[in-house]
Amino acid sequence: MDTSKIWDVVVVGGGPAGMTAAIYTQRSLLETLIVEQLMPGGNVAITNKVENYPGFNEISGGELSKRMEDQVKNLGVEFLSGQVESISQDEDLKYVTLSDGSYLQTKSIILSTGAGWRNLGVPGERKFTGRGVSYCGTCDGPFFKDKVIAVVGGGDTALDESLYLERFASKIFLIHRRDAFRGAKIFQDRVLKNPKIEVVWNSVVTEIQGDQIVNNLRLKNTKTGEEKDLPVEGVFIFIGQEPNTKFLKTFCDLDKYGYIITDQEMHTRVDGIFAAGDVRKKNLYQIATAVGDGAIAGYMIIKYLEELKCKEEEKNECNADQNS
Amino acid sequence: MSAMQIKTAxxxxxxxKSEIPVIIDFWAEWCMPCKMxxxxxxxxxxxxxxxxxxxxxxxDQERELAIKYNIVSIPTILFFKSxxxxxxxIGAVPKSNIKSKIEDLL
Structure with a gap:
């Protein structure tokens, strides 16, 4: 990558929000680069089934993200495989520093780094990650054919993943800390009607135990305080997300969970830096809302760069006046 | 040379018995992070x-080796020396993470 090049827009994170923003900026003929650490699509790429994105009755997350990627690449948006270490700015430009020490120069930045899966934070979780503890049903489900497993959570992801894992496992205990699910009613109905899925209400996992691999969960009832064992061979954890904002340090305003605070037009506290998608503090984290954020961020960057250009031209005129 | 497919045989x-360190990526066709x-x-x-x-x-093709190494999550990369x-x-991680572990091996 030519590091002396000055980009119009650098998009950090190539999920649906970042890719949508890039569609808008590239179509305005702004030179746009997406920096992605793994693969375009982000969490959507590993989502089993998407049923709430308009235009598709049902599409696999992998297929949907591939279509987005193809569209963005066809427009001529460039991709760079790399991990962002930090961002900074001076009077003229903004800089995106990568983990290999190189840096990119740009006039504007979109932060669309998304969020990772949140950990339970109980004893045994880290030790048994990849040894029966999983955060990805589409990756690890087939290893649990005819086995008894647990799913932890009560949102859309936990319900959807239970319905996916059901085809492999002989039995699923769905452990939820409350007495009602948060997830979509349509998923709730399917889960409650499924003979292989047994819901364990008002319960939290306090420890994950095992030998080489997981063989038991310690559960605690949140109402009665009663503790019990639940022998399982695997546990899938879907208890929400954690924003990927560690690299920002104090650069933008973050809420107490680490989500970037923006206004409704995706501006962060820093001029010329915008945030979009799951990394942003908002009420609904969906592909549809990520795409909406991305479109707004892309449009606001187009405006921002137009104004910047105007100001520069005015300044030049002003300088010319003074020189005459 | 691209990464080579290893069979049980x-x-x-x-x-x-490799003279140099070997890293093995356990993967499957249906695993998106493996593709990443x-x-x-x-x-x-x-x-x-x-x-x-x-x-x-x-x-899927080399099931016994996957079971032998207790693989229940993919991608898993095992680092072998002697x-x-x-x-x-375990899991899809950025290139820099894999690279620094390889450098530790050398």
Whole structure:
């Protein structure tokens, strides 16, 4: 990558929000680069089934993200495989520093780094990650054919993943800390009607135990305080997300969970830096809302760069006046 | 050279008896994060050619090896040195993480 090049827009994170923003900026003929650490699509790429994105009755997350990627690449948006270490700015430009020490120069930045899966934070979780503890049903489900497993959570992801894992496992205990699910009613109905899925209400996992691999969960009832064992061979954890904002340090305003605070037009506290998608503090984290954020961020960057250009031209005129 | 596919039949000669360290990526066709890291492993195979070997092992085709190494999550990368597992990486991780673990091996 030519590091002396000055980009119009650098998009950090190539999920649906970042890719949508890039569609808008590239179509305005702004030179746009997406920096992605793994693969375009982000969490959507590993989502089993998407049923709430308009235009598709049902599409696999992998297929949907591939279509987005193809569209963005066809427009001529460039991709760079790399991990962002930090961002900074001076009077003229903004800089995106990568983990290999190189840096990119740009006039504007979109932060669309998304969020990772949140950990339970109980004893045994880290030790048994990849040894029966999983955060990805589409990756690890087939290893649990005819086995008894647990799913932890009560949102859309936990319900959807239970319905996916059901085809492999002989039995699923769905452990939820409350007495009602948060997830979509349509998923709730399917889960409650499924003979292989047994819901364990008002319960939290306090420890994950095992030998080489997981063989038991310690559960605690949140109402009665009663503790019990639940022998399982695997546990899938879907208890929400954690924003990927560690690299920002104090650069933008973050809420107490680490989500970037923006206004409704995706501006962060820093001029010329915008945030979009799951990394942003908002009420609904969906592909549809990520795409909406991305479109707004892309449009606001187009405006921002137009104004910047105007100001520069005015300044030049002003300088010319003074020189005459 | 791109990462090589390892079969059960060559596992002993290619991995356990290898003179240089070997990293083995356990993967499957249906695993998206495996696809995410596949190009990274090909790049690393070229960058470290002659110093380490990068192999890929399909868990559906080589089931017994996957079971033997307790693989229940993919991608899993095992780092072998003189036939012993010296490090493990689970899940799709950025290239820099894999690279620094490889450098630790050398």
């Amino acid at each position: 060559d596992f002993e000669s290619e991995v356990l 890291i596949a190009p990274i492993l090909d790049e690393l195979s070229k960058e470290f050619e002659g110093k380490i070997k990068v192999g890929k092992l399909n868990v 036939g012993e597992i010296v490090d493990t990486l």
